[in-house]
Amino acid sequence: MTVQYDPENREKVVTKLPAALRRELKVRAAQLGVDIKDAVTEGIHAWRSQTEPLPAVDTAGAEPFATYLPAGLYATFKADCTARGVAYNQGMAQSIRLWLDAHPAPSRVPRPTGVRRVIFGNQKGGVGKTSTSAGVAQALAEMGYRTCLIDFDPQGHLTKQLGYDLFDIEAPSLAKHMLGETKGDLRDLLVPIEDANFGGRLFMLPACRDAFLLDAKLATSRHVRVKETALEKALAPLEQEFDFIIVDCPPSLGYTMDTALYYCRTREGEEPGTSGICIPVLAEDSSADAYDMLDNQIQDLIDDLGIVINSIGFVVNMYDSRKGYIATSSLNSWKEIGDPPVIAVIPELKEQREAVRLKQPLLSYAPNGEQSEAMRTIARRVAA
Numbered sequence: 001m002t003v004q005y006d007p008e009n010r011e012k013v014v015t016k017l018p019a020a021l022r023r024e025l026k027v028r029a030a031q032l033g034v035d036i037k038d039a040v041t042e043g044i045h046a047w048r049s050q051t052e053p054l055p056a057v058d059t060a061g062a063e064p065f066a067t068y069l070p071a072g073l074y075a076t077f078k079a080d081c082t083a084r085g086v087a088y089n090q091g092m093a094q095s096i097r098l099w100l101d102a103h104p105a106p107s108r109v110p111r112p113t114g115v116r117r118v119i120f121g122n123q124k125g126g127v128g129k130t131s132t133s134a135g136v137a138q139a140l141a142e143m144g145y146r147t148c149l150i151d152f153d154p155q156g157h158l159t160k161q162l163g164y165d166l167f168d169i170e171a172p173s174l175a176k177h178m179l180g181e182t183k184g185d186l187r188d189l190l191v192p193i194e195d196a197n198f199g200g201r202l203f204m205l206p207a208c209r210d211a212f213l214l215d216a217k218l219a220t221s222r223h224v225r226v227k228e229t230a231l232e233k234a235l236a237p238l239e240q241e242f243d244f245i246i247v248d249c250p251p252s253l254g255y256t257m258d259t260a261l262y263y264c265r266t267r268e269g270e271e272p273g274t275s276g277i278c279i280p281v282l283a284e285d286s287s288a289d290a291y292d293m294l295d296n297q298i299q300d301l302i303d304d305l306g307i308v309i310n311s312i313g314f315v316v317n318m319y320d321s322r323k324g325y326i327a328t329s330s331l332n333s334w335k336e337i338g339d340p341p342v343i344a345v346i347p348e349l350k351e352q353r354e355a356v357r358l359k360q361p362l363l364s365y366a367p368n369g370e371q372s373e374a375m376r377t378i379a380r381r382v383a384a
């Protein structure tokens with residue numbers, strides 16, 4: 001008799017999985033847009049319908065892994081394991097292996113609407129623009145998207161954190177392309193960010209020491225509209241090559257920021273909500289004041305140019321509820337804004353700072369950590 005399980009009624013189950021298998025499951029589920037608990041459920045059904053014994057999965061160094069199964073399936077599965085003489089953790093690992101083998105990674109995720117442009121902006125420094133843009137770009141690459149990270153902050157933190165040097169002041173650069181001061185192909189300036197899970201899909205455009213001059217030069221440019229369109233024109237050659245262009249914005253509200261805001265607008269013919277701005281913030285009062293200023297600037301651009309700029313959401317970063325009322329009430333105020341929504345709350349975590357110290361991509365340094373999971377959550381939201 002087949003038992004019908006109610007997908008809404010689930011119970012938490014815990015097993016132990018080797019880290020590599022757990023990661024493979026998370027990445028594959030993200031690539032295919034499948035919920036992990038549904039993948040595990042399918043795997044268990046497939047395992048139960050097998051008639052031949054399955055090869056053992058190496059479970060050395062297994063760590064706890066929790067998921068939610070339809071109520072009742074856990075008990076049935078456990079009884080099956082006992083009947084087949086297979087340890088429960090081994091049975092789970094085999095089930096997940098079955099699901100993975102039946103659902104291979106797509107070689108590349110299809111791109112529905114052309115290049116998607118997402119900027120991480122907030123003129124307040126130290127809120128997580130650089131770490132979030134880098135982490136989300138890594139997660140997008142893991143998911144199968146060709147992704148380009150643009151270091152658009154003159155300080156070049158992103159460039160340095162990913163182990164590269166800033167371009168010399170005289171060298172070709174993004175700013176020079178924006179100002180028409182150099183010929184050549186912008187694509188030649190890209191550097192790879194490598195990790196087996198990024199699959200050769202992640203690149204960065206490093207910062208240059210000339211970027212400090214960009215704002216003043218844009219201000220005095222005599223070309224019409226260059227103050228808004230310069231970034232879009234410079235990045236145009238990249239758009240054929242990438243599914244996502246992710247911009248780490250400077251901590252300022254000058255013309256440089258205007259060009260980034262203009263770049264992430266909803267273009268004519270583009271499906272609403274596919275590009276836009278993500279706003280990392282802290283759960284404290286000064287962050288709210290900073291957001292008011294940013295919001296005013298966004299509204300001014302929208303009104304002056306008659307464009308649509310989609311705010312994807314707030315990322316409330318370095319959240320520490322132990323800070324008491326200030327933190328909790330401030331988080332609530334972000335949530336109460338409602339539009340844009342809060343799309344992630346990231347605790348104060350050590351992995352981020354450790355990865356920076358070692359100049360490693362976060363998702364390579366701590367692929368199973370909570371911070372990397374947060375980046376994948378935001379990436380799924382951005383790619384939805």
Ligand SMILES: Nc1ncnc2c1ncn2[C@@H]1O[C@H](COP(=O)(O)OP(=O)(O)O)[C@@H](O)[C@H]1O
Nearest residue numbers: 125126127128129130131318347348349352353
């Ligand atoms: N969730 C987090 N927990 C702990 N440290 C963090 C977290 N997010 C960012 N950081 C650290 O805080 C500092 C500021 O973050 P960063 O991303 O550089 O902000 P911004 O780009 O807005 O200036 C960096 O040292 C970064 O490593």
Ligand SMILES: [Mg+2]
Nearest residue numbers: 129130153157
């Ligand atoms: Mg930064």
